[in-house]
Amino acid sequence: MKISVTVNGTPYERDVEPRTLLAYFLREDLGLTGTHVGCDSSSCGVCVVMLDGEKAVKSCTMFAVQADGHNITTVEGLVQGGKLHPLQQAFWDQHGLQCGYCTPGMLMTSLVLLQNQPQPSEHEIRDAISGNLCRCTGYQNIVKAVQQAAAEMSAPPAAAPEPEPVPVA
Amino acid sequence: MAITEPAAPLTHSMGHSMKRKEDPKLIQGRGRYIDDIVLPHMLYLALVHSPYPHAKIVKIDKTAALAMPGVKAVLTADDLAGAGLAWIPTFHGYDKQMVLAVGKVLYQYQEVAGVIATSREAANDAAELVEVEYEPLEPVVNPFDAKEDKTLVREDRENKTNHIYHWEVGKRAETDAALAASDVHMKERLWFQRCHPAPLEPCGAIADMNTASGRLTIYLTSQAPHAHRTVVSLVTGIPEDKIHIISPDIGGGFGNKVPVYPGYVVATVASVVLGVPVKWIETRTENLTTTGFARDYHMDVEIGATKAGKVTALKVTTVADHGAFDAAADPTKYPAGLFGICTGSYDFPIAFTELDAYFTNKAPGGVAYRCSFRVTEASYAIERGMDLLAGRLGMDPAELRMLNFIKKEQFPYPSPLGFVYDSGDYHMTLQKALDRIGYDDLRKEQAQKRERGELMGIGISTFTEVVGAGPSKHFDIMGIKMFDSAEIRIHPTGSGIVRAGTRHQGQGHETTWAQIVAEELGLDPQNIMVEEGDTDTAPYGLGTYASRSTPVAGAAIAMAARRIRDKAKKIAAHVLEAAEADVDWIDYKFQVKGVPGKSVTMKEIAFAAYTNPAPDSEPGLEATYYYDPPNLTFPYGSYIAVVDVDRDTGETKVRRFLAIDDCGTIINPMIVEGQIHGGLTEGFAIAFMQEIAFDSAGNHLNTNFTDYLVPTSLETPHWETGSTVTPSPHHPIGAKGVGESPNVGSPAAFVNAVMDALSPLGIKNIDMPLTREKVWRAIREARA
DSSP states (O other): OEEEEEETTEEEEEEOOTTOBHHHIIIIISOOTTSOOOOSSSOSOTTEEEETTTEEEETTSSBGGGGTTOEEEOGGGOOBTTBOOHHHHHHHHTTOOSSOSSHHHHHHHHHHHHHHOSSOOHHHHHHHGGGSOOSSSOSHHHHHHHHHHHHHHHSOGGGOOOOOOOOOO | OOOOOOSOOOSSOTTOOOOOTTHHHHHTTOOOBGGGOOOTTOEEEEEEEOSSSSEEEEEEEOHHHHTSTTEEEEEOHHHHHHTTOSEEEOTTSSSEEESSOOSEEOSTTOEEEEEEESSHHHHHHHHTTOEEEEEEOOOOOSHHHHTTTSSOSOTTSSSOSSEEEEEEEEOHHHHHHHHHHSSEEEEEEEEEEEEOOOOSSOOEEEEEEETTTTEEEEEEOOSOHHHHHHHHHHHHOOOGGGEEEEOOBOSOOTTTTSSOOHHHHHHHHHHHHHSSOEEEEOOHHHHHHHSOBEEEEEEEEEEEEOTTOOEEEEEEEEEEEOTTSOOOOOOTTOTTTTGGGGGTTBOOSOEEEEEEEEOOSSOOBOOOTTSSSSHHHHHHHHHHHHHHHHHHHTOOHHHHHHHHBOOGGGOSEEOTTSOEEOOOOHHHHHHHHHHHHTHHHHHHHHHHHHHTTOEEEEEEEOOBOOBSOOOTTTOEETTEEOOEEEEEEEOTTSOEEEEESOOOSSSOHHHHHHHHHHHHHTOOGGGEEEEOSBTTTSOOOOOSOTTOIIIIIIHHHHHHHHHHHHHHHHHHHHHHTSOGGGEEEETTEEEETTEEEEEEEHHHHHHHHHHSOOTTSOSSOEEEEEEOOSSOBOOEEEEEEEEEEOTTTOOEEEEEEEEEEEOBSOSOHHHHHHHHHHHHHHHHHHHHTOOOOBOTTOOBSOOSTTTSOOOOTTTSOOOEEEEOOOOOTTSTTOBOOOSSHHHHHHHHHHHHHHHHHHGGGTOOOOOSSOOHHHHHHHHHHHHO
8 A cells, every 4th residue: 555654754655565564664664773663562662653743652553554644753853953852862861771672662752741741740751651661771760861851841942951960879 | 963972081980970882872763683684685584383382293284384475485393304403402501402393392382383485474474374283282380290200291301201400509418407406497488480581672583694605694682692603603513703693782681682592593594595684583472482481490498597596507499490491591510500699698507409400391491580590599599588587586687687697707708508709798788778778767667557457568688699600610601611801902093992702782881891991091981982792803702691791701801901001011111211110000191100290191102002112012002801700709789678568459569679789899880770770670570570370281371561561660669779889809890790689689678578568467478479469369368
């Protein structure tokens, strides 16, 4: 089937098998391998992308043909104007990743959270990312990273706070 | 986009929370994991699995599968036998394992056939069309039934028994006598359940045989690429120089990516036969059902003590469920790994431990899941045992531990089961934990709550680990000694590259290895590149697992850097026009004795090494070091969990968890803390959620993440951390390793806390995982 999708601002027209999952379309047809696959049951969230600038979706729960006419943002679309997105910067600053496999999905879920709730509480952050599994970090530094990004994104540009030093055990 | 840190050069880099050098690519989705790699003309492998746990294979019909469009080959054990690869040796070489089922299947989901096709979808579709006729057999589902030998799992073996081996260490008769003579003799059976490392990235391989050059390249999710190269050479007969293993970015390992799996072998055979690359990427179900499980030790723990609480003897008798092949990932001379650490942090005058391992109709494994070869099982046994003893004595568990700790002046401490502990100050670390968590106040609060009938518990675990395998006189895997290695090259402009025989999977080696080199040489760690995982470029090493990277490869890196410094000294003398004996390494530069103004930096020396070498020395500035550790290292910690248990639902809430770890010298505090957060979360999962379970017919009950539970951000407690620093006296930088400590030490703390909460009901033990249902049932039975 023929589909037209816009991914990270670039329009694509492709012929896909009806059963192709969006995750594999992004990875294998478009070569955007930042979106990962980690389970067979839509449990892990490493495949999360942003749909139409407003929804976090597990791209393994959606067929590529369902994305026809839609706008997708993947982790590769986060860098703007040669600068890391505040969430990317915060994950780096706060040691919010180890093996990096869950990171793209975590970033995209967090992005949608901060669009809907610019100053989330710790519980709201934990609730938002509860569909994204991480085996390495224990989530604590991911929560800190989202808090840092929230502070930076809601502050006026000139007054953006410096990233906090990483606490020492 | 490329990102560089604008910060000032950090020449004194040890102990700094330097941000990770590996992160810029990972936060931009530009890591390169195995399934991201696409080679021209690549084919895809899908495996056919057995629905039965134990069955004779009557017939395999490939016809329908082969007729599917895009299918290039269907391989079974008969095809592999032609290549001499129907069976391969297990990890330590004492057993062999089927690649694809030979004659019968020995566990549910066992690999029976492989379908190679032009796409992932075509391979999966065709796999469903491979028709296998089975004749079901009675399965053996637990090791206690296996013991009776009514049904034989392994008819292929010479010995017609399910018993694999007996192992023991210590003094049996003296220990039994001491236990019998003790005022108190505590005995309890504890089961450390079967669980699975379940890294988020499943396992995978791409085999690429170039039939023109005769060279085989295998991209592999490998925690030990060199060891895998040697194994591939030994089992295939392909000369080792013709094999190139590349372990790309790894999405978590935790021991799961140490063994060799059937998918790897079938992809390799297919590539050799077809002459094109063949990719195999595991599904989550394949990961949980067929690849390396962990634990599954049934342990009878006995501790003797005086009335005053002084321990007199320890005995642990274990029955181990090894599944269908003896594929446990343990060093050759240690069939039960380092289980002998079960005397823990306590000064036992005498001890004995023995273990019998059995075959069952379950997947093989016994991997070191975030664990140094069975240390987790051993730590659980002793730390639960000490709490059970405290219960018998009516003593506070912290007081009992303080009374029995090995004292700091006893180090180096020879343990009754044969280790020599390097260093520790257990009293100090536990005291720090008790003070920080406010132990006395918590006990008062608990007493008040008990009066109201509320179930609050405090659990302590003061574990000692043994890691850093290991000294070559004791440690090898298939004969290969367990040293590790490093090669450092310093470029003319003062930057450099370090390569090691390890392979990180999130541990941060690209940062910490650079920090070690930078510290030793006074260079900027931002400009020390780290490369691991490519067997064509890295020196030979045994890989990353069992917390061995920093104790072994980290030492090799420091020693290689010191070799470079020795050579640099000669160059410095030449540049400074002084005698070598008159040049000192002070404040990260070489200086003429007593003349602080006359000095030269390592960066200047690097340039001189290529532009102005000393007349009597070789040009260049590089070194290699193979480090054979003189001893193991013994990280330890004091963990305290505080829980509230709901009497009516059985739900446990972990209110607080404090981990004070002592891993010796800390290279990067941020990374150490991150390792502890992650390990505690896995320990929490094991204590409360995770089990690879089977029903009585041998059916696997936890085949994906909806049944095998990984904790989410909502269940995971908030972690409080801290440290004490007792350097290892025999390690070049005093580091002991930390990756596993939190996973080794925490399960007992959680379970001790829940049992402490339930103690007013007379409940002594519930085996993990402490699910709501199990706890609720125990409470209900206790009330009845």
